[in-house]
Amino acid sequence: MKASDSATDWKKIDRFDDGIGWIAYPDETMQRASHAITDGDDVWLVDPVDADGIDDLLAEYGEVAGVIILLDRHKRDTAALARRHDVSVWIPTFMESVAQEIDAPVERFRHDLADTRFAVHELINNRFWTEAVLHDPDSGSLVVPEAVGTTSYFRTHTEDLGVHPMLRMTPPRKLTRLEANSIRVGHGSGINKATTEQLHSAVDGARRRAPHLVYKNVKNMVFS
DSSP states (O other): OOOOSOOOOOEEEEEETTEEEEESSTTSTTOBEEEEEEETTEEEEESOOOOTTHHHHHHTTOEEEEEEOOBTTOOTTHHHHHHHHTOOEEEETTOTTTGGGOSSOEEEESSBOTTSSOEEEEEEESSSOEEEEEEETTTTEEEESSSEEOSGGGOOTTOSSEEOGGGTTSOOGGGGGSOOSEEEESBSOOBOSSHHHHHHHHHHTHHHHHHHHHHHHHHHHHHO
16 A cells, blocks of 8 residues: 655656645555645645655755645655755644654644745544645645545546545535635645536535445455
8 A cells, every 4th residue: 555665766746837746656556645835936845755856856946945744644754854955844733743743843833834825724633633735725726635635545436536435424525615726635646627626526425426435445455
């Protein structure tokens, strides 16, 4: 599901107007996606997984200003990249236990990400799952680290974007309050067309299509 050795092979994804993404281990099932979003000459890394040569890619977009954690389980390589670029790891204030696990300087933020155009919104907050999304209301740029994704085990055969299998019976309806012209996800490549409609479809149809996703994933596990 998830590779653990040093990533020497990686692929670019989500080459949008305000940044780029990459998958550090292209062959792994989880398809962990990392993103660099830009605000002027500043580059902000979101839930990143490190890879050989990734700094050369980031340098094309500007100087790293900070590293952001949007999901409590997505500590990934945030501390290592923050130390290497001499910046802080930015964590939403409602994520209570994450900061103490980060071996790097930490900044807490409640809503606005520093002086950028991006704002964080609490999506899920319970003892099992703590997740935020990052949103630019002007451009409609949206980053969702886990609640929805595009990799195979998130989606039925009829979906381009799917709700996480563990959230299918309680889909994250807060997402439908946000306009999205582009969606970056924490697992798989993002979407840059008709995304608000796809987001509503994914959330509204999550429970109805849950049996199909369970069947597909079990079938893939048995016959893979």
